[in-house]
Amino acid sequence: DAMVIQNPRYQVTQFGKPVTLSCSQTLNHNVMYWYQQKSSQAPKLLFHYYDKDFNNEADTPDNFQSRRPNTSFCFLDIRSPGLGDAAMYLCATSRDLSSGDKNIQYFGAGTRLSVL
């Protein structure tokens, strides 16, 4: 059974049209992450939530925002998608650092975003 679920799997949007990607988890993990992965590149961390605390990476563009209304759900909002934002977006979760499994991250299947 999927434990980190991303919807939709494929998303097509128009240049400049806001888009929201969603992630839900059944693991009750404290930490949720959003990564961007462009073709043939490593996943790049955009930001993460430690419970309700939002942690933005220094080089994440302002165009990318996130919301975490509760433990189970986290959203990635792209306010004005550009052609360069076409990528796979991966959501991941982990327990906090005090847990025995040392913060292993569990990934969803990803959402592939196309920008026309």
Next chain:
Amino acid sequence: AQSVTQLDSQVPVFEEAPVELRCNYSSSVSVYLFWYVQYPNQGLQLLLKYLSGSTLVESINGFEAEFNKSQTSFHLRKPSVHISDTAEYFCAVMKGGSEKLVFGKGTKLTVNP
């Protein structure tokens, strides 16, 4: 800042041949090391991890990796690959006390019949 180097971007091998995918990381006082596998159009799946203890770690599908502190390496090996092992493999490091993973650029393993 932590960095991870995967020197081989692509590794083609024949079925049943051995394979080694190389991974080196920048030195830190304490690190946790991971290998993730990504099949086409899928997310990342944890293959194996080194947190502490034995430096040789194994996965359920025959892969193994050895943590070598002096060489700052965590190479992934399998003595005999299957066509189903065709995927992209990412090495990742987490600095002790951090919740962030730093990934290498990945190695595409292609197993040919």
